[in-house]
Amino acid sequence: MKWSSNLQPQTESIMIPSFDYKTPKTLQEACDLLQEAHGKAKIIAGGTDLVIGLRNGDSNPSLLIDITSLKELRRIEETDETLSVGAAVTHSEIASSPLVRQYGIVLSKAASEIGSPQIRNLGTIGGNIVNGSPAADTLPPLIVLDAIGKVISRDRERNVPVAQLVKGPYETSLKPSEILVGVSFKKLSQDIRSGFIRLARREAMAIARMSIALLLQVQEGKIQNIRIAPGAILPTPQGLSDVEEFLKGKSPDEEVLRIASRKVSEAMIRRSGIRPSAPYKAPVVEALFLRAMRRALEGQDETGRS
C-alpha cells in the first residue's frame, strides 16, 4: 500500500546517523583526538542539545568525544577571589551547589529553572554556552558576573570573556580544535544583590522567551554598581551598558526605574531590529526588568543565602 511505503522513510529519518565514540581519560587525550579529527569531531557533554541536533541532521560528525569523564571538568572550585565551574558540571549540580549559591546566586537560580529535572541532570554549563542559543539560560547570569571562559587546544590555552564566546545565534568563536573547559567569575560580595526572572510559555520544559539577569550594589541609597543582561531577545548575549551607565549614581526611585525600563526596551529594539513581535515584547521586557529590579532591591533572591 502506498501509505505504508511513505511511512518507512519517516521512521528512518528520526534515527541518528552513525559515528565513532571516544571517552578520553585525560584532557590531553581529548585535545589530541579533537586535533587529529580535523574538524570532523564534536565534543559531547550532556548531549541534551547535541543529540537532538544529530537526530535532526544539523551536524554529521564522524567522531564524538565525550568529556564528562574528565574529573577536572566536573569540579566547582573556589580560590580567595574567584569561583570556577567546570564545563561538564550539570545544571543540577550548579543549582544545588552551596558555593554557587553563596557567591553567584544569579547563576544558581538560572540553572535551577532550566528545562526539567531530567534535562538538568544531563545538561552542562559548558554545553549551554557553546550551543550558543540566544535563549541559553546560563548566558545572562554569566554576562552579569563577567565570567571568563577557559578554552584549550592541544597547543594553546586562552581565556575569553563569555560574552565573546558566542558570536551569533548557534555560533561560537571556538576553533574546531578548541574545548571550553570551564568558566570562572569573581565571587560576589555579600552587599551585591541579584535578580533573575525568566518568562516562557510554561514554567517547566519550555525555551525561555525572555529573561533578565541583574546584579545590583546600592550604597547610601544610590546605585553604586549595576549589571543587566537580558536573555533570548538579543542575537548575542551582552550586557546593557547604556542602561547601566544611566542608573549609576542615581537613587532607584520609581521615576528613575521607569526611565531605565524604557531604555531597556529601546536597547532591545536597537540591537535586534523592529520585529513583528516588538510591540508585544517592549512592554514585557520593561515589566520584567522592573520586577527583576524589585527582586534585587528587596534581596528576594538572597533569602536563604548563607
Next chain:
Amino acid sequence: MEITIKFTINGKMVKVEVPPHWTLLRLLRERLGLTGTKEGCGIGECGACTVLLDGMPVNACLVLAPKVDGRSVFTVEGLGSRDALHPLQKSYIEHGAVQCGFCTPGMLISSKALLDKNPHPTQDEIKEAISGNLCRCTGYQQIIEAIEAIDKDVRG
C-alpha cells in the same frame, strides 16, 4: 561498527554490543527487550522515556548508549512485577492516576527518584519532580495524589 558496554540494569550486570549512535532508549527497547520505557517525543520534552541513571532521572532518548558504560540504569521493569507491584504502582492504580498509560512508566520513575531522595515531599516538590513528564489525560491531580498517598503510608 559496534562497541561493547557493560552496565547494571535494574540491579543486574549486562554486557552488550551496541552501535555508538544508538540512544539508551533504543538499546533498552530493541536490544534488551525492556519496552516498558516509552518513546514519546524523542527530543527530551515529554519525559515518557525517563529512567534513572546512577539514581538520577534522565531522558533515555537523549543519552547515547556509550554513556551508560560502567554505570547503573533503572527502568520501570525494576519497580515491580504484575504479581508484586511496587507501592507507587499500587497507589497510581488506587488513585486513578493511569488513563492511557503512556506517560506512566516515566511518571513512576520520576516519582521514585523524588521519594528516594525526599520521602516526605510537599505538593510543590511533587509538582517540580514531575515537571518534566507530560500527561495528556489525567490533568496531573490524581498523579500528585498518588505520590502524596505514599508519603502518608510511610508516615503511617
